[in-house]
Amino acid sequence: MAQHNQSIEAFVKLGEFLRTFCDFTNSDQNIVENNDPWVNRFTDIVARAYHHNGWFTQENIAHAFREWSKVLTKEKLGAWVSQYDTQQNQHKKVAIIMAGNIPLVGFHDFLSVLITGNTALVKLSSNDKLLIPLISEYLTHLDPSLGDKIEFSDNLGGDFDAVIATGSNNTARYFEYYFGKKPHIIRKNRNSVAILKGTESKKELQLLGEDIFRYYGLGCRSVSKLLVPHGYDFDNFYKAIYDYKDIINETKYANNYDYNKAVYLMSEFKFLDNGFLVLKEDESYASPIASVFYEYYDSESSLKKKLNKDTDKIQCVVGNNVTENAVPFGNTQKPELWDYADGVDTVEFLLRTS
Structure with missing residues (x-):
């Protein structure tokens, strides 16, 4: 129990540091004026992470840190x-195969494994090889005993007791083939949808812009599709998200x-466009970057049937009083600790796996 409390305390101190780091980097102070070597270390790695992966801007990394x-x-x-x-946990080594679509996307799995007293064997994504090791470095500075519980490897082999793997539908088949005989959580492609009724305020639609544009829409919690009633006026939506127009300068x-607009033009698809976001009517959920799909619904009952039928494709549903677990506008990238990916309780899985 003492070790368990010690691990919690290390993560609490990590949270305090991340908050301080974000506050400091947002201030007018010169970074070299800070005497904390960890601030300088994090500053260096954040800059390197952007050079390694151009989607990982300082703003988006800072957002992940702050949340x-x-x-x-x-x-x-x-x-x-x-x-x-x-206390029922039986110590095990858990392989975590991380995605790299957005900053720290694999951190919740990492946290869950360590907080339950297990060992994390981490295979990093080639798109995010710097941030999780940096967090690990800081945690082991706070609690040296965690150093024995964190391993990084590009070749997992078979020396582990369970696996948590996140990837695409294609990689999921690979994961099932190689890891199917071990206790596992294997995640596939999912996307998030927003349900609009036409009664949303300008502020709510502005917040929806955060759900669409944060991390450039690369997260499974990013809204990539709108479900709207017939006759929906997209002008109000476009006016509300106009403040995000500068994203086109990146x-x-x-x-x-x-590229995607050119593909739609050459294919003679009908679409709407405001100069930085394309809206296309499409039944699919996964829209390309800089575009969002939309689909009309006839009634609330037909809408609920669709959501129930496609539950395995949807990560979050955004809107006002649309489903029991609907996420408020602007909050898809602000999950709580108990908001599990794909609705699978990671901690329960870890505790029941022997």
Whole structure:
């Protein structure tokens, strides 16, 4: 129990540091004026992460840091962990195969494995090889005993007891083939949808812009599709998200916008466009970068049937009083500790696996 409390305390201190780091980097102070070597270390790695992966801007990394700092508190960690009997855990080594689509996307799995007293064997994504090791470095500075519980490897072999793997539908088949005989959580492609009724305020639609544009729409919690009633007026939506127009000045996003728009034009698809976001009517959920699909619904009952039928394709549903677990506008990239990916309780899985 003492070790368990020590691990929680390390994550609490990590949260405090991330909050301090974000506050400092947002201030007018010169970074070299800070005497904390860890601030300088994090500053260096954040800059390197952007050079390694152009989608990982300082703003998006800082957003990930700040949102994690909000949940890595004594109160929230305590409330989360207290829901489980962690003393029943039988120590195991858990392989975590991480995605790299957005900054720190694999951190929740990493946290879950360590907070339950297990060892994390981490295979990093080639798109995100710097941030998780940096967090690990800081945690082991706070709690040296964690150094024996964190391993990084590009070749997992078979020396582990369970696996948590996140990837695409294609890689999921590979994961099932290689890891199917071990206890596992294997995640596939999912996307998030927003349900609009036409009664949303300008502020709510502005917040929806955060759900669409944060991390350039690369996260499974990013809204990539709108479900709207027949006759919906998209002018109000476009006016509300106009403040995000500067995203088109970012080269990688602009290149995707130009390419996908050209594909739609050459294919003679009908679409709407405001100069930085394309809206296309499409039944699919996974829209390309710089575009969002939309689909009309006839009634609330037909809408609920569709959501139930496609539940395995949907990560979050955004909207006002549309489903029991609907996420408020602007909050898809602000999950709580107990908001599990794909609705699968990672901690429960870890505790029941022997």
